[in-house]
Amino acid sequence: MLTSAFAQTPGGAPGGSDLFIQLVPIGLVLVIMYFLVLRPQQTRARQHQQLIKNVRRGDTVVTTGGLIGRVTKATEDAEIELEIAQGVKVRLLRQMISDVRSKGEPVKE
Secondary structure, three states: OOOOHHHHOOOOOOOOHHHHHHHHHHHHHHHHHHHHHHHHHHHHHEEEHHHHOOOOOOEEEEEEOOOOOEEEOOOOOEEEEEEOOOOOEEEEEEHHHEEEEEEOOOOOO
16 A cells, blocks of 8 residues: 655655746746847837837838828827828828838928
């Protein structure tokens, strides 16, 4: 028959150090994932927010849909006016800007 001695771990504390040894690799993976994935993504998001905030009239922008146009009206709200062809103007949300190709002139006040 089986005795209770076979079910016990040798050395006193049941699984204390084993748990720590098992959690160390998981912790290392989380730290590596933070530095390789999450942190660069946060910096790109901050740069994109700055890019969107600094869009002004005369800038040539590329939208996330692939349209290229020149900003004709940029106010402080969430929309801008974009001229995609001569006489063709569309309203666009600032969040839909993916890149600013060339900067325009500063606004004359």
